[in-house]
Amino acid sequence: MSRSLYILHALADQTDPNLLIEPIASRFSAVIQDQVNGENLLTELRRKPYSILFLDSRIKSTYTTSQLFGKISEEFKDLVIILLVDDPSFDHLQADHGNGPFFHLSFPLQPAEVTFCVNHCLTLFNHRNQTTKRNNKNKSFSMSGFIGKSPAMNELFEIIRRVAEDDYSTVLIRGESGTGKELVAKAIHAKSSRRKHNFVPVNCAAIPDELLESELFGHLKGSFTGAGQTKIGRIQYADNGTLFLDEIGDMKPNLQAKLLRVIQEREFEPVGSLKATPVNTRIVAATHCDLEELVQEGRFREDLYYRLSVIPLEVPPLRARPDDITLLLEDFVERYSTRRGRDKIVFSPEALEILFNHQWRGNVRELENLVQHMSILYSGKRIYPHHLPSKFTTHLKEEDMYTSGQIPYPASQSENDISAERAALFALTAPPTPSIDFQNGPINFNELINDFETELIIKALKFTSGNKKEASRMLCLKRTTLLEKIKKKEIDGRWEE
Numbered sequence: 001m002s003r004s005l006y007i008l009h010a011l012a013d014q015t016d017p018n019l020l021i022e023p024i025a026s027r028f029s030a031v032i033q034d035q036v037n038g039e040n041l042l043t044e045l046r047r048k049p050y051s052i053l054f055l056d057s058r059i060k061s062t063y064t065t066s067q068l069f070g071k072i073s074e075e076f077k078d079l080v081i082i083l084l085v086d087d088p089s090f091d092h093l094q095a096d097h098g099n100g101p102f103f104h105l106s107f108p109l110q111p112a113e114v115t116f117c118v119n120h121c122l123t124l125f126n127h128r129n130q131t132t133k134r135n136n137k138n139k140s141f142s143m144s145g146f147i148g149k150s151p152a153m154n155e156l157f158e159i160i161r162r163v164a165e166d167d168y169s170t171v172l173i174r175g176e177s178g179t180g181k182e183l184v185a186k187a188i189h190a191k192s193s194r195r196k197h198n199f200v201p202v203n204c205a206a207i208p209d210e211l212l213e214s215e216l217f218g219h220l221k222g223s224f225t226g227a228g229q230t231k232i233g234r235i236q237y238a239d240n241g242t243l244f245l246d247e248i249g250d251m252k253p254n255l256q257a258k259l260l261r262v263i264q265e266r267e268f269e270p271v272g273s274l275k276a277t278p279v280n281t282r283i284v285a286a287t288h289c290d291l292e293e294l295v296q297e298g299r300f301r302e303d304l305y306y307r308l309s310v311i312p313l314e315v316p317p318l319r320a321r322p323d324d325i326t327l328l329l330e331d332f333v334e335r336y337s338t339r340r341g342r343d344k345i346v347f348s349p350e351a352l353e354i355l356f357n358h359q360w361r362g363n364v365r366e367l368e369n370l371v372q373h374m375s376i377l378y379s380g381k382r383i384y385p386h387h388l389p390s391k392f393t394t395h396l397k398e399e400d401m402y403t404s405g406q407i408p409y410p411a412s413q414s415e416n417d418i419s420a421e422r423a424a425l426f427a428l429t430a431p432p433t434p435s436i437d438f439q440n441g442p443i444n445f446n447e448l449i450n451d452f453e454t455e456l457i458i459k460a461l462k463f464t465s466g467n468k469k470e471a472s473r474m475l476c477l478k479r480t481t482l483l484e485k486i487k488k489k490e491i492d493g494r495w496e497e
Contacts, residue, residue, distance in 0.1 A: 008050045010041045010059050011084075037061055038068045045076055052121055057085045080121050084109070144187035146180055147331055150321035156313070160184065163311050164191030170263060172248075172308045173286040175315030178365030181286040182246060184315055188284060189242040197241030200234045205247040213255055214271055223272020235268050238281045248308065249289035249300060256301045259283075263307045283308070318360040318367065325355055328364060332371035343380025345371075351383045354392050386470055454489050457482070 038061025045053070053072070057065045073081060086107045103117050141149045143157050163171055164187075171188060173181045182201060189199045207215055218233030235243055245251075251259070262268045263283060267276040285308045294300035318325070329347060337344045347355070360366055374383055385393055460471040472482040486492050 008041075008044060008053045010038075010054065011056045038063050041068075042071070042075075045072065045079070050076075050079060052118070053079055053081050055081055055083050057083060082117055082121075141327060144183065144190045146183040146187050147327055148321060148324045149327055150316075150323040152316040152321050153324060156184070156315065159313060160187050161191060163313070164188050166311075167192040167194050167282055169310045170282070170308050171284045171311045171313060172291075173284065173313045173315060174291075175286075175288065176317050176361075176363055177288050178363035179315040179317055180364050181288075181315055182244065184313060185242070185244040185284045185286065189244075189282075192242070192282075194241050194282060198238050199242050199244065200238035201244040201246060202234055203246045205250040209252050209255075212251070213258070216255070217258065217268055217270050219271035220273050223270075227272070230270075233268070233270060235262060235279055235281055236270075236277065239279050240281070242282045242284055245283065245285040247287055247289075248285040249287040249291055249294055253299075253301065256304050260301065260304045260307060263304075318363040319358075322356050325367070326352070328367055329355075329371060332368050333375065336372045336375040337379065340375075342375055345374050345378055345381060345383055347383045348385075350385050351388060354385055354388065358392055386467060390469075450489075453485070454491060457485060457489070458491060 038059055041055075041059070041061075055069070055072070059065075059068070061068050063071065069081065069083065072079065080103075082103045082105060084105050084107065103120065105113055105117060141147060143160060146157075148154075148156070163169075171185075173184050175181050185201075186199060189195060202216065204212065214231065214233070216233050216235055218231050218236060219227050221227055221230045245259075258268070262279070262281075265276070266280065267278045269276050291300055291305050291309075295302045295305050333344055336342070355367075362369070370389070373389070374387065378387055381387075456475065457471070460475050461468070464470040464474065468482060468486070469479055472479040475482065477485075
């Protein structure tokens with residue numbers, strides 16, 4: 001079992017309690033001595049969260065057996081009650097009777113029956129634990145695709161729930177690129193009463209300035225050259241729903257003024273129209289810029305800034321919530337391995353340590369791209385530091401590459417052998433002296449250097465077990481240069497000989 005069992009027995013006579021306890025002696029953590037009456041029993045149950053109660057129907061109490069049982073089962077709904085009776089007409093096992101699951105055992109008690117009954121209790125507890133874990137995971141760690149369990153994320157989830165309840169006020173989401181600002185906006189929409197209507201995203205930085213006004217407000221047929229038909233804008237398309245304006249800091253001043261009117265008056269004018277159209281759209285904006293600084297520089301309207309930031313939200317960067325990295329890795333591995341028919345990758349403790357210490361300038365998007373990259377190249381493999389892209393490992397010192405797993409040791413060699421081979425690899429020696437004999441005439445310099453270069457590359461590849469990335473690092477070559485030389489010299493695979 002995943003948690004301890006706490007057993008309480010309430011016996012009315014001198015029945016040996018070992019008969020009850022022995023079948024589960026190795027699986028419980030506490031047994032309380034006999035309770036002499038029903039009142040003491042209730043007091044003890046309130047003192048500690050017990051798992052199983054052996055209740056003798058003959059126990060002395062101001063309550064009848066039926067009243068006492070009903071009171072216990074009503075107050076302690078997670079408690080499994082095993083009722084001990086002296087009426088042989090009762091079946092030895094009955095479940096789902098009354099307010100909670102319980103069992104009957106009749107006197108005289110038989111060890112086999114007690115064991116059988118307790119095993120059913122254990123099965124019930126296991127089922128409860130598994131269900132609770134699933135519910136906790138779904139409830140606490142994810143919200144509309146937004147994943148996290150750190151204190152910062154739990155606080156953000158709570159703010160999202162509160163913001164969603166008020167589906168009228170504008171929201172400004174701030175955070176670095178890749179933190180998941182659009183996921184926050186989607187979560188707000190999904191939790192609000194507007195969820196049955198459209199969620200319409202607009203990236204203000206991705207649409208050219210001359211087209212953004214038409215995209216947002218729409219236009220009438222013939223309102224400008226090329227307007228061959230009337231077009232509905234995204235503001236109107238999001239009517240009764242949510243309009244998400246990503247990178248709002250890149251919006252030009254003339255559009256900022258028109259957007260301010262939409263927020264204040266709840267109406268808009270399509271391009272080429274003289275009549276305002278009412279609209280009930282909630283606006284959620286996001287930016288990675290410092291809007292206060294843009295306001296001071298005159299690049300963003302101050303009145304619009306205050307209208308947008310009625311409810312400001314800050315999405316924490318990934319480096320501020322390293323506790324979420326493992327959870328995100330599990331989700332991304334499932335997404336890019338299992339769901340795409342690949343074998344799962346597994347990150348070694350050494351690789352995880354590097355990921356935990358990484359600065360994550362690209363935040364969750366950077367982590368997702370890494371997992372997708374690893375899942376394609378190393379499907380079904382265990383990921384060590386030397387598998388990671390170089391930007392994750394360039395900060396490691398040469399002497400740390402071994403202890404961190406950056407350069408894996410060949411399993412068949414001892415550390416002394418490795419040191420000797422490494423020294424031999426980098427020794428400043430020329431080819432064997434007998435091959436350099438000027439008495440026999442001129443020496444082919446290029447051929448000699450080529451042979452020495454080939455030998456050095458083969459030694460490096462042997463030392464790194466064929467890992468070209470690490471071989472290029474040890475030879476101080478670019479990886480592309482090493483690959484070109486291997487191809488040109490036709491030595492691919494010769495290090496395995």
